[in-house]
Structure formats: C-alpha cells, structure tokens
Amino acid sequence: MVGAPLRTWVDGVPDDRVSVFDRGLHYGDGLFETFRVQHGRPCLWRDHRRRLALGAQRLGLPDLDTDRLLAEVRALSADRPLAVVKLLVTRGDGGRGYRPSRDARPRRILSLYPWPDHPPAWSAQGVDVILCQTSVSEQPRLAGIKHLNRLEQVLARDEWDDPAIAEGLMADADGRLVGGTMSNLFLVLGDRLVTPSLDRAGVAGTVRAAVIREAPALGYVIVERGVELADLFAADGAFLTNALIGCWSIRRVGGRDLGQAPLLVALASSIRRLAATPD
Amino acid sequence: MVGAPLRTWVDGVPDDRVSVFDRGLHYGDGLFETFRVQHGRPCLWRDHRRRLALGAQRLGLPDLDTDRLLAEVRALSADRPLAVVKLLVTRGDGGRGYRPSRDARPRRILSLYPWPDHPPAWSAQGVDVILCQTSVSEQPRLAGIKHLNRLEQVLARDEWDDPAIAEGLMADADGRLVGGTMSNLFLVLGDRLVTPSLDRAGVAGTVRAAVIREAPALGYVIVERGVELADLFAADGAFLTNALIGCWSIRRVGGRDLGQAPLLVALASSIRRLAATPD
Numbered sequence: 018m019v020g021a022p023l024r025t026w027v028d029g030v031p032d033d034r035v036s037v038f039d040r041g042l043h044y045g046d047g048l049f050e051t052f053r054v055q056h057g058r059p060c061l062w063r064d065h066r067r068r069l070a071l072g073a074q075r076l077g078l079p080d081l082d083t084d085r086l087l088a089e090v091r092a093l094s095a096d097r098p099l100a101v102v103k104l105l106v107t108r109g110d111g112g113r114g115y116r117p118s119r120d121a122r123p124r125r126i127l128s129l130y131p132w133p134d135h136p137p138a139w140s141a142q143g144v145d146v147i148l149c150q151t152s153v154s155e156q157p158r159l160a161g162i163k164h165l166n167r168l169e170q171v172l173a174r175d176e177w178d179d180p181a182i183a184e185g186l187m188a189d190a191d192g193r194l195v196g197g198t199m200s201n202l203f204l205v206l207g208d209r210l211v212t213p214s215l216d217r218a219g220v221a222g223t224v225r226a227a228v229i230r231e232a233p234a235l236g237y238v239i240v241e242r243g244v245e246l247a248d249l250f251a252a253d254g255a256f257l258t259n260a261l262i263g264c265w266s267i268r269r270v271g272g273r274d275l276g277q278a279p280l281l282v283a284l285a286s287s288i289r290r291l292a293a294t295p296d
Numbered sequence: 297m298v299g300a301p302l303r304t305w306v307d308g309v310p311d312d313r314v315s316v317f318d319r320g321l322h323y324g325d326g327l328f329e330t331f332r333v334q335h336g337r338p339c340l341w342r343d344h345r346r347r348l349a350l351g352a353q354r355l356g357l358p359d360l361d362t363d364r365l366l367a368e369v370r371a372l373s374a375d376r377p378l379a380v381v382k383l384l385v386t387r388g389d390g391g392r393g394y395r396p397s398r399d400a401r402p403r404r405i406l407s408l409y410p411w412p413d414h415p416p417a418w419s420a421q422g423v424d425v426i427l428c429q430t431s432v433s434e435q436p437r438l439a440g441i442k443h444l445n446r447l448e449q450v451l452a453r454d455e456w457d458d459p460a461i462a463e464g465l466m467a468d469a470d471g472r473l474v475g476g477t478m479s480n481l482f483l484v485l486g487d488r489l490v491t492p493s494l495d496r497a498g499v500a501g502t503v504r505a506a507v508i509r510e511a512p513a514l515g516y517v518i519v520e521r522g523v524e525l526a527d528l529f530a531a532d533g534a535f536l537t538n539a540l541i542g543c544w545s546i547r548r549v550g551g552r553d554l555g556q557a558p559l560l561v562a563l564a565s566s567i568r569r570l571a572a573t574p575d
Contacts, residue, residue, distance in 0.1 A: 033317070034315060036313060037304055037311070037312050037313060037407070043444065045447055049322070051392075076450075077454060101392065112409075113380065114453070115446065130391075154435040158430060158451055159448070167324060170323070171319075171394045171396055173394075174394035174395045198394055
C-alpha cells in the first residue's frame with residue numbers, strides 16, 4: 018500500500034485494526050485532524066484542538082481528553098524531526114441503525130506518516146490548479162468542521178491524474194468557491210485577504226485560522242465572504258493553505274494565469290512559518 | 297453493545313475487525329445495502345444488486361462479483377427464517393490523502409443481524425413521524441445511491457428520543473421533502489402515487505423501486521416530482537418504505553393528522569408483500 022503509516026495506535030495502544038462495528042466505518046460518524054509534528058511537537062495545536070472541540074459539539078460526541086491526546090501525539094512522533102500525525106475520532110462501536118447511542122465511547126486512532134514529498138517548487142514558485150466539476154454540498158450543521166463524510170473530496174480528487182496539478186478548487190452548486198479539495202483559499206485584493214465564508218460548506222483549516230488571527234501583523238485586513246471565480250481572476254494574487262503544505266501561491270487555474278502581486282512571495286513565506294511553528 | 301450482529305464476515309472469512317487504513321473509515325468511501333433475508337434468500341435482490349452497481353459506477357469502484365456476494369449472503373443467513381444482512385463495500389485500504397488508487401481492492405463486510413422488533417401496530421395502524429430540523433444536502437453525483445456518508449441521517453435520527461415516533465422526515469434546504477432518515481416517502485393522490493424525485497438528494501430505496509415497477513399492477517400511476525410539506529397534508533394518504541419495514545402508512549406528522557384514504561391499508565399490505573418476497 019502506497020502511503021502507509023509508520024505506526025498506528027488505537028485508543029493509546031499499538032494496533033492497526035478496529036472493530037467492524039465502528040460507526041466511523043458505517044456512517045462516517047466522526048472527525049479527523051492532520052497535524053504537522055516536529056520532534057513530537059504538533060504545530061497549531063490550539064487550532065486543531067479548538068476545531069476538534071467544535072466538531073465534537075456539533076456531532077454530540079463527549080468532550081475529548083485533549084491533554085491525553087497531546088501526550089499520545091508527542092509519544093507517537095517524538096523520534097521524528099518532521100512528520101505527519103493523523104487523528105481519527107469516531108463515535109465508537111454501534112449496532113445497526115443511524116441512531117447514536119447516548120453512552121457512546123468514542124474511539125481515537127492516531128497514525129504517524131512520513132512527511133509528504135511535494136515538489137519544493139510548489140512552495141517556491143506557486144502551483145497550477147484546476148477547477149473541479151464535483152461541487153461541495155451545503156450543510157450548515159457540518160460546515161467548518163473536519164468530519165469523516167468526505168466522498169465529495171474523494172470524487173473531486175479523482176478528477177485529475179496529472180502530477181503537475183497540485184490541487185483542485187471546489188465550488189458550491191451556485192458556483193461560489195469553497196476552497197481546494199484539501200486546502201483553504203485566500204485572495205489578495207490590495208491590503209485585503211479575502212477568503213470564502215464557510216458557514217454553509219467547507220472545512221475551516223487550522224492555517225486559515227492562523228492567517229485570520231495574524232492578518233493584522235502581516236499587514237492585511239481579513240474579509241470572509243462569498244467568492245466567485247471572477248473574483249479569483251481579478252485578484253492581485255491567491256494562495257492555498259493547509260497544515261501540511263503551509264502555503265502555496267496559485268500560478269494558474271485551469272491553465273489561466275492569476276495575478277502575481279510582488280508581495281505574494283513574502284506573504285506565502287510568512288504563512289508557511291506560521292504553519293511550521295510548534296505551539 | 298445494543299444491536300450487535302450475530303456474525304460477521306470480512307471478504308468471505310469470519311472476522312469482526314478491519315484494517316484502520318480502510319477508506320470507508322477515513323472518508324466514508326464506500327457503499328452499503330441492508331437486505332431482508334428469509335432462510336438465506338434475500339428479498340428484492342435484483343434491486344439491491346442494481347443499486348450497488350450504480351453506486352460502484354458513481355464512486356469509480358471496480359465491478360462487484362455479485363454472484364459470489366449472493367452466495368455469501370445465502371451462506372451467512374441460511375439458518376435463519378427471517379433476519380437482516382447488512383453489506384458494506386468500501387474502497388479497501390488506502391494511504392493518506394483523498395486520492396483513490398486506480399488499483400483499489402474493495403473490501404466487503406457482511407453482518408447478520410436479528411430481525412428488528414418494531415411494534416406490530418406500526419404496520420397494522422400506521423406511524424407517527426416528526427419533521428427533522430436537519431436538512432439533506434444536495435449532491436447530484438451522490439444522489440440515489442447508498443453511500444457511507446451518512447452524518448446527516450445520524451444527526452436527524454438524534455433529534456428524537458420518543459419511542460412512539462417511528463421515523464423523521466427530512467427536507468432539503470428549500471423545504472422539499474426527500475424522505476425519512478431511513479425510508480422513502482410516497483403520497484397517495486387519487487390514483488397517483490407521488491414520490492420525491494431523488495436526482496439531487498436522498499437514497500433510492502429497493503422497495504421504492506419495487507413500488508414504481510409494480511404501480512400499474514397495484515392500480516396506480518407513479519409521479520416522481522418535488523414534494524412540499526403542504527402536499528403531504530393535502531394528500532389522501534402517505535406511507536414510508538424500506539427493505540426492513542416494508543411499508544408503514546403515516547398517521548401523523550409532528551402531531552398533525554394526515555389523510556387516511558380507505559385504500560391505504562390494503563395498499564400498504566400489498567407493498568409489504570412485495571418487500572417480503574425473495575427473488
């Protein structure tokens with residue numbers, strides 16, 4: 018299997034199998050997080066922790082013991098200078114039927130993966146992306162959180178094979194851009210950073226949260242609003258963020274050049290530093 | 297665990313654990329079916345098989361060996377006069393990231409469950425249902441098929457605890473009814489059976505398919521179209537279908553009485569027979 022993890026723990030114990038009754042498997046009934054870890058220290062931990070808590074609240078899962086979770090992330094990845102930890106939290110085992118049990122015992126699955134080998138040029142010079150045909154559906158109750166119902170992203174990611182394409186942008190049924198399959202989108206418009214509002218669809222990323230928090234220090238004003246494709250082509254520049262890529266500026270969308278504001282290189286570099294700072 | 301299966305096979309072998317790398321667990325990347333089985337014979341097998349094939353095509357999964365699958369369903373349930381078999385088909389193991397592998401090896405998980413003990417009065421006298429607050433999102437690429445992204449149904453089913461409520465109806469964001477959390481909806485309007493069109497949301501059930509096929513024999517004309525709540529209250533009657541309940545007529549929605557056409561009792565009974573006939 019390509020991209021297999023180095024090691025996996027289930028509920029704190031080394032294991033690579035789970036019960037077939039897990040509700041994550043049956044319904045996607047759970048959450049996940051993907052951390053950049055450096056010598057056992059997760060980056061943007063507080064943002065990941067906050068999103069997990071929001072997700073648990075939305076799904077009606079019990080509060081997670083995040084201190085124990087942090088200790089496990091550290092122990093799992095301590096021997097690696099740079100790696101990825103993926104966490105799944107499911108509602109645990111269940112019987113047949115959608116109804117969630119009031120006394121669910123959530124299951125946590127932590128996997129350590131090698132750092133992904135994206136071409137260094139993607140950080141240095143920006144990326145080419147496509148616009149996916151697969152739309153993102155709108156569901157306010159699930160918008161923003163990182164839940165396990167990700168078939169739309171799977172279908173969208175299956176739309177291209179070309180290794181020169183770094184990411185695919187996704188829009189809702191009305192053509193409003195939501196983000197990339199695995200990343201958030203920002204437009205640079207003068208001194209404003211415009212990012213799609215995610216109250217009806219999309220995942221509110223941890224680097225996105227950091228950019229919003231640090232925007233004043235970076236010299237920008239944040240605007241969350243609807244973003245059309247025309248806005249993207251009219252912008253001074255645009256970039257993608259997530260916990261692993263940090264920040265990639267976008268060179269072309271579907272073969273069409275985007276604005277490349279001179280400040281974009283420095284801004285992308287600053288955001289990569291934000292994403293690479295352990296809490 | 298309440299509602300645990302009697303036995304489970306993974307890829308044809310008795311087992312109750314799967315790899316934590318299964319893409320069904322990570323992304324809900326797969327399909328399921330729930331069969332009524334009688335002495336090892338699944339009811340509405342051809343409808344289940346057809347929906348599975350459609351789902352596999354939509355998700356880009358390899359064709360399933362349905363002959364082998366049928367043999368396994370039979371062997372798993374042969375010693376039971378009446379039981380439930382749930383099948384999960386996932387894309388199998390995968391590495392990190394949404395991209396589906398071109399050479400995925402799907403995994404099949406078959407579980408045998410006892411027949412559910414719904415109150416007999418629900419078949420005989422009809423059911424009370426509520427209207428759920430949780431909406432169904434619209435995604436044409438996933439509409440109709442029975443995929444593993446079912447968080448909306450989980451959230452909707454979590455909206456009521458009252459054991460006197462049999463089901464919850466769900467609508468899309470525009471208020472068009474899609475069906476129940478686990479069932480399809482039909483309205484009786486004179487000699488017409490009106491059922492929500494499922495080209496943008498919902499699961500096209502096997503009993504729904506049988507009702508559509510057999511409608512002329514039952515003396516009805518089928519109409520698939522948008523259905524509003526007002527249509528429901530104006531109808532001569534309404535009923536719910538799925539492979540396990542067969543058919544329940546609806547008595548009340550959110551405490552409000554529905555029409556109870558005299559023919560409804562006989563019609564519901566005929567549909568239950570359709571659902572209980574092994575292929």
